[in-house]
Amino acid sequence: MATDTLAPAARRPILDRLRRDRRAQLALPVLLLLVMAAAARPFMTERMRATDTDNLLAGPSAQHPLGTDELGRDVLARIISGSLVTVEVATVTVGAALVAGTVLGLLAGYRGGWLDAVIMRTSDGLLAFPLLVLALTVVAALGPGLRNALIAIAVVTTPRFARVVRGEVLSLRTREWVSAARIVGVPQSAIMRRHLLPHLAGTLLVFAALQVSTAIMAEAALSFLGLSVQPPQPSWGAMVASGTDHLSASWSLSVFPGLAILLTVAAFNMLADALRDALDAHRPQLTPPR
Structure with a gap:
């Protein structure tokens, strides 16, 4: 059985390459801080709800490192509490879209025929609409709320994964x-699971990281619209x-959540x-070791 031979560079540990990449060096601390903030949310509930009526806006x-809002609530505490929503979007919506899109893409790409036509034409129909417009339509049908927003974002993201996997x-x-x-x-199921799926892991990992940022922006837009x-x-x-x-009374109220x-x-x-x-494996490192 013929197998693809990996280049020597491809056998080097991936984590070692990430450790030397300046983009990862900048990104990972920010994402670690995000996870830590989400984990700290249960300890911020009281401070998030507390109001300082002497310091409105x-x-x-x-006392309030990032200022207060119109009700005197601490902006930093609310940003930390809001980070949990961002983590939920990154894990729940993209995770669900990853699983569903991978299954649909595998079936469409490997089985072909009428199944491929049905899955791809449905995906094309969903992809014909801008992501936010389609998400707004789904939320309008289901009603406002975080759970429905997560469902909407997962639904509109799934065709993207399906098309990448199919290709x-x-x-x-x-x-x-x-x-x-x-x-x-x-069996066909074993071929897809044991032979094809492992070769898709790298592509899916990169694409999922890109889709997380898209999902975060979509949820922020839906939240902005209430x-x-x-x-x-x-x-x-x-x-x-x-x-x-x-904005005229307190610039920090919008700036700091926007920066987050x-x-x-x-x-x-x-x-x-x-x-x-x-x-x-074939791309040279942009930031070689010193």
């Missing part, structure tokens, strides 16, 4: 080792929307680029 100070499977299913497995009688997280639970998009009504969104999205994009280069 106050700027950054020793990879179409090129892999003609390889000699796949043909040999079919000849010896390996269709995702509902008060009093904070989310970064809703905090930006609330701050736009008080910007840094998180940029971190996931940089991590995706670093992962792509680390997994690409």
Whole structure:
């Protein structure tokens, strides 16, 4: 059975390449801080709800490092609490879309025929609409709320994974080792699970990191429009929307949640680029070891 021979560079540990990539060095601390903030949310509930009526729309100070909102609530505490929503978006929506899209893409690419036509034409129909417009349609049908927003984002993201997986499977299913497995009688489900899926792991990992940033932006937009997280639970998009009504009185109310969104999205994009280069055996390192 013929197998693909990995280049020497491809056998080097991926983590070692990431450790030397400056993009990963910048992205990983930001994402670690995000996870730590989400984990700290249960300890911030009381501070998040506390109101300081003597300091409404106050700027950054020793008592409130990022200022207060129109009700006197601490902006830093609410940003930390809102990070849990971002983590849920990154894990739940992209995780669900990854699983569903991978299954559909494998079936469409390997089985072909009418199944491929049905899956791909449905995916094309969903992809014909802008992501946010389609997400707004799904949320409008289901009703506002975080759970429905997560469902909407997962639904509109699934076709993206399905199309990427299908394209990879179409090129892999003609390889000699796949043909040999079919000849010896390996079931189709086993071929897809044992022979095709492992070769998709790298592509899916990079694509998932890119889709996380898209999902975060979509949830922030839905929250901005009041269709995702509902008060009093904070989310970064809703905090930006609330701050736009008080920009003349307090610039920090919108700026700091907006910066949190910007840094998180940029971190996931940089991590995706670093992962792509680390997994690409034929691409030289952009930041070689000193």
